[in-house]
Amino acid sequence: MRDLPRLPIPPLKTTLARYVETVTPLLSKDELEETKKRVAKFLQYDGPMLDLQLMQLQRQSKTSWLEGFWDSMYLEWRDSVAIHMNPCFALQDDPTPERNGQVTRAASLVSATVWFIDSLRSQTFAPDRERGERLCMHQYSVLFGSTRIPQFARDRLVTQHNSRHIAVVSRDQYYWFNVYDEDGKPFEIEELERYLRFILNDARQTEEKSDSPLPPLGMLTTAPRDSWAQSYQNLLKDPRNREYMDKLTSALFLVCLDEHMPSNLEETGKILLHADGRNRWFDKSIQLIVCKNGKAGINMEHTAFDGHTTLRFAEDMFNYSVRMRCDSPSSWSAFDQTETTNPTPPLVNKLNFTITQDIRSDIDKATVEFNKLASACNTSILHFVTYSKSFLVKYKLSPDAFIQMAFQLTYYRLMGTVGSTYESAMTKKYYHGRTECMRSLVNEAMTFLKVFTDPSSTALDQIQALRVACTAHANKVRLAKNGDGVDRHLYGLFNLAKQQQKRLPGYRIPEIFEDVAYARMRYDVMSTSNCGGYALSSFGFGPVVPDGFGLGYILKDKCMHFHITNYEKEKTVRFQALLERSLMEMGELIKSGIPVRATLNDGSKKAKL
Template identity: 40%
Template sequence: MLNSQTKMADVVAKNVTPKAVNKTMAYQDKLPRLPIPSLEDTCKRYLRALEALQDEKEHAATKAAVEEFLANDGPKLHEALLEYSRDRDSYIEEFWYESYLSHSDPVVLALNPFFVLENDPTPDRGTQLPRAASLIISSLGFIHDYRAGLLEPDTVRGTPLCMDQYSRLFGTSRIPTDRGCRMEVHSESRHVVVLRRGQFYWFDVLDENNLPLLTEREIQRNLQAIVNDADKIPSSEVARGSIGVLSTENRKIWSGLRQMLSADKHNKSCIDIVDNALFVVCLDDTSPQNLADLCHNFLCGTYNLEGGEQVGTCTNRWYDKLQIIVCADGAAGINFEHTGVDGHTVLRFAADIFTEGLMLLARSINPSAPTLFHAKLSPHARSYKPPRGHEQAHKPEKIDTTPKKLEWNLTPALRAGVRFAETRISDLICQNDCQALEFKGYGKNFITSHGFSPDAFVQMAFQAAYFGLYGRIECTYEPAMTKAFLHGRTEAIRTVQPESVNFTKVFYSDATASQKIAALKNACDRHVKLTRECSQGMGQDRHLYALYCLAQRQLRNKYDSEPNGITSSPPSPPPEPARRITKLPSIFTDPGYATIGTSILSTSNCGNPALRLFGFGPVAADGYGIGYIIKDDGISVCASSKHLQTRRFLDTLKGYLLDVQRVLVQLHRSANERPAPFVDHLGILRDSKTGRPIHGASDESSEDDEEVAMPGYSFFDSGEVAKLGRKKKSPFADIGKVIPFPEY
């Protein structure tokens, strides 16, 4: 265990990332660095992003602030940023981690996203423990291949992507301190922690060469032993000893409680086991009854009182690490700590372990069938049998993989801390609403057949639905992945543009169908261009934020960041006197900067056939968090909010999707209308194109127009909605109680 933050940063820099000689990191040294846009271009983009979010007076004030910035402090800060970035992998990376790690609110709901995996089609994995065992063994294969350098690197259309984030996916923990948080990365982690009814258990799963120590069936037996032990605890006692709820606290409060917990030597060993674990597996004892419950369970756990005691799954979590969550009915998903990894990275992991589960099923039927990963059973495994002719004179020592329970020494103060942490997370759950829509009317196939980008089409749907419900336009955010660059993360797409605003107003007017679709096409084309620019690092948010952070450092006369356990950057020299600023530039104090930084609609597209749903909490108190997946023949949307009409918003979205489908179908039919049939000289009714006889009565309306059912409101007859207002090993071998377990 590392005690020094500085040591931690050194270890991460030297040991965590695999050498670039392996397949996984083959392109790492060839990746370009994230470009710093020109100051003028950034300011132009900034003004354009705000144009539709401000009235004339507000926009004029913002323009004046931008002009002053360009004439005075802007060039100084831009030059300072160029100098700062000279010997760094990314100009934004350090500021990015500062932003995440200085966040003092609870990470649950505010930071951690979730994935819900599709159900495993394997009949034997339709229940909890087989599903969990399958996901664990597949995860071990992924980890082995990553650490061995055998994992195929990520690419997009042949372009290699940065693989740096995978070094922070496993064995990583967010640690609260009295000066913000830091990250600890344990690159040699070889065990997992399992939670059941708030109780903590652990067992080793990998040997020193990262080969699995257990088969899938053996993992399932371990899990069964854990469930049997945890389920003996009376319901009234579950919440009282559920240490995991402390990770849902405000980070400063959690820091104090963690120090109190670690003051006891035994507790310190227990918490080290949790921090060092590859990941946490949460075995819930309930099954969600509907889509909303499903989303709630993976986002923040469920709220359920029995006799005044909390027995919901909210006590069965540890939010400072990657969590694989499996419900009693086998529904499974992932909740992940977002600081070091983005959705694209976790999506690759989720998709691969889901796929590996299917391939392992095929191998059980046909032993010659391929699998995704290359992790053979360790020679140290209890059930290992060497190949014929390769028997060893001295058999490798077997590694103990018996599950052990972590038992905590809780003082009265810690018990009170657990109690109040539980009541606070319970309040948060009650204050947040999470709903899902699985729209099956159409999906990517229909959208592309009409010439639209699926993502742009759905983004316009969010703006149109919000406008249709509230009569106003608000700041909307979508991340664009910048992993084509070294240590790339994301750039912000500010999707509200003049073209999108024009579309929403035209759509909710008495304009013709062709005018509405033309406006939609124009808005989608603009969104596609904007997305491409942002993916190339040509956005405004990250650049302006880096300038803002440099300005703050100059004003504090402090030029080095706090150690964070991730970056290990050289110290920043103070700027020359001529390049120093004396006050925060007005561009950052102007209300426009706060407007663009407040995402009322925070959206993200994370599509993959392995996923059923994806979501996260709202980032603004009066906004929505919207995760969506565009499938071939459907669109899945998970929306969350605090005290807003989340269900009604999704119903309005569904109504819009059906409305716009009707308009598209109407236009398509009118453009491809068949000429009327004719009667020949013999009085025979014939098809005007083929000349073939038409049997049956001549009826001009024989081909009925299909009406698309529209639940809820339709705005085609609602007049000018646009006129409505707009508001602004293991060293832990002897730690833990051995629980009853049948011999292999």
């Protein structure tokens, strides 16, 4: 993959022109004029010098000029990674109900994941492509065996590329076992089921025999990073704990055997995104979560990889797990019965961490703080079937752009104003490519909102405005995927300016980065991402600002699925209801020519568009 092109740097003048265009909907007339002055000043003075430094970095970098800045953005994050950073996938149920018992399902997913890892290691894995173009495969090399290690100021990421074992947690008790025999052959699924069942029984019996509740050590991974770093240092003062932590850190992935039994997608989404923080290790790159009733999914610490990479894994894993069981029905018919006798399998090892009173106090504190965060994070699920991806394709509209316009209409109806919107655009066509930001609140989207809120507008007016906005959005997505976006270029220049400030006493950060426009652009009241396929029933993440929405969505041929998060219950519920209304009305407009009358939901004063 080294022959792939490197992430480009757009011409500075072009980026700045696009920046002004991007922030225009967010600013008053006076603010916009001030921003234009600061942009012109930057283009004349600091900008060219910083851009030359960025080009030099591009020439010197072995991977991507963005990679160092990107890693720092993630690893220097000091708040909890749970909810704030880690997204989740909910897997579809196994199509055969009898295979959805906890042990059966867990063993299937473990076996399928090991198969996936083997295909990576043996290089029999078909490379990713998009519209015929090869995509960078680097992220797969750090998908497994990776763990985020807490440290003061900046965490570090470690990867054990030759790992042969997995970790399992049940009732807050951690275990590990190899998934390969001495000859390097993966264990049969019956062996995996036996080990997993042993762990479930051992954890239950240990909990029942304990005089006091067992300390949920994994709660520490929900704490702010510097607090967790201090606890981590204290924990590793015990040599045995250090040995146990090495096993947990170097595991290929973590399997979480939960006692939860979610009855709907909303409950499942909450459990996979955060639950109560127990029975997890949020620093692990991949956590396979399997509930007592077989509902399953993935929580990921994705410092080193993005949703597209995990999606390929999820779909291949799901497909293999179903096909494997179909090929060998005898392997599941009698399993998932809890055994009364439970001889210790020789390859299962328990991680009996020594928990001091100080560590217990840290766990208690982390539990209290995370309970506040988890309780405040509301989740709402919208499963929309009236119109779908195939319907939009039939009417020659970009499904993704249509959804983004529905988000804009919904937010305006709810809040009476507009706000900065982030949509992730993949840049894996470049070597070590990650993502670029597509700003969905384009000027054409503002025109779309004006027309849709004009009582005198006709259906033809609205259809035209919608089509123009969707076309503009799709074009900007293409620019972002080609590395011609705004955010990453400016982010690189901003980081170079901060480095300059540290080296040169008296150097001032350019005014463009201290302007209200730059702050508003980066304050994402809607953080959105389209990531899904046949294997997923939901995809979600937390809001990125205190008053914002996290909007994960999946577009399928026969339905659309939305995972909505916000820190206010009423706003979450109302956003879902208004989104459903927007989708319905926009679909009716396209199908039947019925104009939309986009009144506000609460009668509050509208912002001038």
